Amino acid sequence: MRRLWLALLVSLVLVPMAGYGAGQSLTAMHPRPRAPGFALKDMNGKVHHLSDYRGQVVLVNFWATWCPPCRREMPSMERAWKKLKKQDVTILAVNVGEDVDTIFPFTGNYPVTFPILLDQSSKVVKRWPVLGLPTTFVVDPRGRIAYRAVGGRKWDAPALLKTIRSLIPPDKKPAAPTRTGAGR
Amino acid sequence: MGHLSIKVHLFRVLGLLALSPLLAAPAPAAPHSRHYIDQRTGVDAWRWSGEGISLQLIQRLPDQTRAFFLARGFPRPAVERLASHCVFQTIFHNTAGSGGGVVHLDLANWRIDHGQSLILKKQWQQQWRRMDVPRPARIAFQWSLFPTVQQFAPGDWNMGMTTYPVAPGATVDVHFSWRRHGKLHHGVIQGARCAPDVDMEDKTQ
Numbered sequence: 001m002r003r004l005w006l007a008l009l010v011s012l013v014l015v016p017m018a019g020y021g022a023g024q025s026l027t028a029m030h031p032r033p034r035a036p037g038f039a040l041k042d043m044n045g046k047v048h049h050l051s052d053y054r055g056q057v058v059l060v061n062f063w064a065t066w067c068p069p070c071r072r073e074m075p076s077m078e079r080a081w082k083k084l085k086k087q088d089v090t091i092l093a094v095n096v097g098e099d100v101d102t103i104f105p106f107t108g109n110y111p112v113t114f115p116i117l118l119d120q121s122s123k124v125v126k127r128w129p130v131l132g133l134p135t136t137f138v139v140d141p142r143g144r145i146a147y148r149a150v151g152g153r154k155w156d157a158p159a160l161l162k163t164i165r166s167l168i169p170p171d172k173k174p175a176a177p178t179r180t181g182a183g184r
Numbered sequence: 185m186g187h188l189s190i191k192v193h194l195f196r197v198l199g200l201l202a203l204s205p206l207l208a209a210p211a212p213a214a215p216h217s218r219h220y221i222d223q224r225t226g227v228d229a230w231r232w233s234g235e236g237i238s239l240q241l242i243q244r245l246p247d248q249t250r251a252f253f254l255a256r257g258f259p260r261p262a263v264e265r266l267a268s269h270c271v272f273q274t275i276f277h278n279t280a281g282s283g284g285g286v287v288h289l290d291l292a293n294w295r296i297d298h299g300q301s302l303i304l305k306k307q308w309q310q311q312w313r314r315m316d317v318p319r320p321a322r323i324a325f326q327w328s329l330f331p332t333v334q335q336f337a338p339g340d341w342n343m344g345m346t347t348y349p350v351a352p353g354a355t356v357d358v359h360f361s362w363r364r365h366g367k368l369h370h371g372v373i374q375g376a377r378c379a380p381d382v383d384m385e386d387k388t389q
Contacts, residue, residue, distance in 0.1 A: 024339070025282065025338065025339040026339075027337035027338075027339070027340065064324075064327060066252065066256075066324070066328065067327075067328075067343075068343065069341075069343055096323070096327055097320060097323040097324055097327060120320070121323075122323045122326070122327075131331040131333075131334045131342075132327075132330070132331050132334060132342035132343070132344060133327050148337070149339075149340070150334075150336060150337070150340035150341070150342060151277070151339075151340050151341035151342050151343070152341075
């Protein structure tokens with residue numbers, strides 16, 4: 001009987017808490033539409049094709065320097081990138097409508113090491129289902145949009161990292177630690 | 185008899201377990217609106233929250249509007265036209281949990297006093313084309329205004345400017361609406377004061 005009361009007490013505390021992690025969530029796309037392809041230059045002039053990253057999970061983030069929530073989420077995106085880049089996850093931050101001279105000083109205040117791509121004419125963003133900035137898409141290894149986030153997120157939140165990692169193909173996930181017996 | 189008593193207890197406890205989320209979850213707060221001062225900027229702001237959404241209207245000074253758009257290539261006459269209207273930085277958030285449903289927003293249905301509509305992105309863009317505003321400036325404008333129509337999944341939010349057919353310094357009641365599960369919901373922020381413009385006469389004294 002005491003166990004039942006304990007279970008009741010635990011459920012009273014834990015069940016409502018389950019909803020509190022919902023602040024950092026991604027919207028799953030059903031069905032997953034094909035991600036529109038692009039070829040965009042980065043800050044150094046190198047061209048990145050989205051198709052170059054087929055087989056990997058890709059976060060495609062649309063942003064601008066003047067957009068406060070875009071700025072706010074950048075440091076967490078950099079932290080997420082540091083945790084994910086060795087696991088075949090790529091982040092491409094597509095700047096909408098600005099030039100290198102505008103973006104360069106921004107990167108002094110918000111240092112990021114993932115590629116920043118330039119969509120100065122906003123031709124690319126128009127082909128994606130974007131209405132406001134920032135909007136981020138998680139593209140699965142087959143080149144389909146698996147998740148969408150409208151508005152800023154804390155990208156290194158464990159719930160988001162878990163969702164992103166769930167798309168990594170099993171053969172590319174880091175091997176689980178195995179027990180190696182001393183006698184083997 | 186002893187077994188029966190245990191079973192009755194068991195059913196009661198299981199019943200309570202099933203109800204516990206309802207008992208312990210915080211009751212949905214009644215919709216409410218409040219005025220506050222933005223801590224970082226010191227400007228006036230209003231927040232309405234309830235029914236799984238929140239809406240914030242934050243004053244935007246005409247000089248902020250001028251600086252922002254001049255820096256993005258807007259010609260002075262176009263900037264002055266914009267700065268002569270009430271502008272609020274607007275933040276909309278679908279705060280419902282994962283089962284809360286998608287919110288559909290259409291600014292064309294929002295009204296201020298006397299049933300006036302907001303000035304929407306499309307109307308401005310028509311003016312900018314007539315005024316030969318350069319394309320890069322129009323792109324910046326396109327993304328900095330709040331989208332006229334947008335859907336928000338739970339957890340989604342957006343921020344952008346909304347513009348009103350009244351002068352800076354005016355006070356307005358903003359009647360807004362949204363749809364969730366096909367049902368239309370309404371809310372109102374009363375007495376939102378548009379940021380006043382700088383009085384040039386005061387400045388020169």
